[in-house]
Amino acid sequence: MKVIVLIDNNPHPLLDLYNEHGVSIYFEINDQKYLFDVGSSDKFYMNAQQLGIEIEDVDYLIISHGHNDHGGGLLKFLEVNSKAKIFISSEVKNQSFYSYRKENKRNISLDISLLERYPKRFIFLDKNSQINKNIGLICKFTDQFPLPQANRTLSVKNLNNEILDRFIHEIALIVNESRGIIIFSGCSHNGILNILHTCKEYYQKDILLCIGGTHLINSDETNSYESEEDILKIGRYINYNYPNTQIITGHCSGSNAIRSLSNVLSDKIKVFHSGFTVYTK
Template sequence: MTFRLTIVVDNKAADTLCAEHGYCLHLQTPEGNILFDTGQQRAFLPNMERLGLDPADISTLVLSHGHYDHTGGVVDLLKMNRNIDIYLHSAVFQPRYSLDGEAPAIVRMPFAAMEAITLHPENRIHWLSRPVAVTSFIGITGPISRTNDFEDTGGSFFLDPEGRQVDIIKDDVAMWLHTPDGLVICVGCCHSGLVNTLDYITARTGEKRIATIIGGLHLLSSSRERLAKTVAALRNFEIGKIVACHCSGEEAVNYLQEHLTTEVVWGQAGMVIEI
């Protein structure tokens, strides 16, 4: 059984590929091709073409959450593929703002992407309220329990521009693949927290070995205290490799590299991992 994971969109990119603030991962599996997020939009189709990946060949789209930098390419994808199955949480459509800057920034899913999803065949849309199996060896978490006291969403996120209603990003989901070497865990932004995500997936699968973690870790604004607690918790897992992407944060990744014996590397658009 062979899996081929290709990073299509990321903040960093190999030569000839477009980089943008966003994330998209393509998974080629024996039971169909899966797309995990779609980036903002600009880099999605050009990078797919340059990587030799055909949107029409994708059987499943999984949206990790409803931020613009993970959902913008949905419009182009659904124009080219009306037969794709979409897995997402209903909260992806919420109004969303980031108050990390001087003025509120709109970070919701673009309206065009929302419309494309609502016009997609109803029998092809799967609302995530609990863990589900996409294939015999691939699962999606659904909402992730948040049980530790040191992880948060990783930013100043709200459902209103005045900052009165905190957005806990309850639609944040992750994926896992069962492989002979253990789990491959795919995360979009990990707004539920990396440790919460690992706890949730390993408890439900019964598999303690984690071959690879790939995706955005959203540790870019984390305090040293949170990073120290994250490292201490990660040491309790048997992790082979971490491929940090998108929103992981330079300082945070450097910290993980310095304090973990696990291999920690940066991902970029064009990176291919075969398992």
């Protein structure tokens, strides 16, 4: 299986590709084409064109959660692709999402009007499901491990109330292969350890690879998040309990977290960027 990161925060070291605060990942399996998230804008599409990937031919799109850095390119996708089924959490309906990071309230919602304009394109999930025997979609996660501390700066508002976001709108995708499973996670707002545990339990198989953000972001002048020891503890747990798992991360994984995790996981962790390509055997 070939996996290509169409867009990420990090630029390609050689190619002249766009980068932005967002992520979009493309892969093919059994002659079917999948897209996991569509970044913040139409730049995922521009990069796909340069990389020779036909977004028009994508069969399935999965939106990992209701934030615009993962679904901001949705309008462009709908304009160029007329056939793909689009999977998204039912919890995104009639909801607005906000960030208070650095004390500035920002609306980080999807354009939910698209759900009404293209009603036949969307499949709304409220439980763990399977697209087919190879692809599972997980939206119910264990909570036995701590959530990312930066979640406390994120809220959700329905018609009446604004509350702390519990991220019941997050979806992880699992590719079920004979040797084990591959996990795609947009931001891991439910916590990377909760996501790894839930996905392994779902298929009762070893995890070969987890690709996506960890939401272990750097502390700033306003907020303190995970300490170095907190992150090292996560790395040690992964190293001990998932010794054969490779982590490929980017987007919302801070440089401090990547450095600390690398100290524990060594060559079992890599950082992706726009245009990053990985092959699974």
